[in-house]
Amino acid sequence: MKILVPCKRVPNPELKLKIGGGAVDLAGTTWQVNPFDEYAVEAALRLTEKSKGGERSGEVVVVSIGPKDTATQVRQLLAMGADRGILIAGDDAALDADLVARTLKAVIETEKPDLVVMGKQAVDGDDNQVGQLLAGYLGWPQATFLSSLVLAADGKSAMVEREVDSGVEQRRVRLPAVATVDLRIIGKKAVRNEALSGPDAEWEDTQRLASLKGIMAAKKKELKEIDALSLGISGGLLVKTVRHDSPPVRKAGIKVASVEELVSRLHTEAKVI
């Protein structure tokens, strides 16, 4: 089983953003792997192992598009346990979801993975598009917003659970396919490969951290850097970013002293109860 995991680096979501002059200033930010993509790597690793840290079968290839120093984030994922990395030179400002999806399509045509697993959205752009676009361009089935992914023993299909507005939906999907994952995908029994592990298999309720051994091993793993131009992707942006602004600030409210005051104000002032 060969699994490709597209990953994006994003500005640390805990840091306060500097917004001004129609732009977001990211000069002083720290970068990290998009949390949903990190979960996708964890899911992919589980699909290639019998148990946590146990015997492995299969390959997990991480691919990212970004400036040169995105190699730091890719190395982190290799230290987590991914086998190989591909970094395609690109600048976020010159990309849109379409261009990212078409670039990934070109990589997939060379790599020929059995499955693509990725985060449902990046927490900076919040587009929630690339996985679906990629599936559309490839003509592959898509399984989005997954909270569970169980590969069939024959490696030809997967049973998935999706988090939808009304609850949870269960689908069977034929491989190769594009899967996008939601937060719950790192649950203890959310992901497994029936060819490698039974229904009792259990992982930790979180994504794994890189061990010291993993960090050392990552230094020797292959990280191939590709020039975007060599992939032959051309064409302009389908969606241009015009400007960024701060959202309107909510007027500071008041602290009430008691439940009685709260109810009285909600009743007579806000008129909501």
Added chain:
Amino acid sequence: MATLVLLETTTSNLRTSSLPAVSAARELAKHHGGPVIGVVIGASVGAAAADAARFVDKVLCYDNAALSAALAETWAPLLMSAVKETGATALVASATSVGKDVLPRAAALLGAGMASDVIAVLGAKAFRRPTYAGNVLTDVEVTTAVVVATARQTEFAPAAPAASAGPVENKPVGVVDALGSELMAVHATKSARPDLAEAKVVVSGGRGMKESANFKVLEELTDLLGGALGASRAACDAGMVPNDLQVGQTGKVVAPELYIAVALSGAIQHLAGMKSSKVIVAINKDPEAPIFQVADYGLVATWESSIPQLIAEIKKAKAA
């Protein structure tokens, strides 16, 4: 040129979650000219298409037994052919789980640019949308001839029925190829309460509720106010309540008249899902909790000491 809007239905009715998309389509149509045409896809959806026609100028109905599940693999090609046949220049849907799944795939098939989760229509191809968990509002411009967008439900008023219903045109479906995808089961959360996304009042509990049983008192408050129950990601992750109650960047986006956050700190990603609420009440024992920064009314108190009293006081106020 026409604006198409994907209308989600049951077998008998238009889903109310699609009404904001109709409003967004009406706004787009002002720039694009031409009618607003609804697209209904499903199995035995004749009655639903007739219901949907009350809100738009015309409905295209793709009715086929193989279309009962909203699979992007089968629905996106139909949306593409609807766009091509009508010569439409815009395609919209509400940013529901179906809209978010199906529309990007339709955009891919059309080679069209797409704006996700838009909160305002600024022009024929220009939209405003939240990014960075709602900490930034980004204006985007689609550069392709056809524009695709999903509309955030809370930011567009639900459309009202038009003076007269539009006609329903049944379209041939042709061969349906799901590429092997198959819906096996839906485990719907059963609730007598209104939908989170549409409720006038939302009461949300956070990590501070400590355990599932403690949500009982929040349910009592919720029902007293005729609202919907929500929760923070921390409360969902801890297994106190089902995941589909999660409000936030990664959960549901709500904008009720009244939002009551109880024992909930107000992480950035939670605020992203409720900041647009009209009136926000925060009850938290920690006076430094970030939720107080967005709250109109803050009460520094534990839920144990305040919620039962709040219920009693509201009952009194209602009786008065």
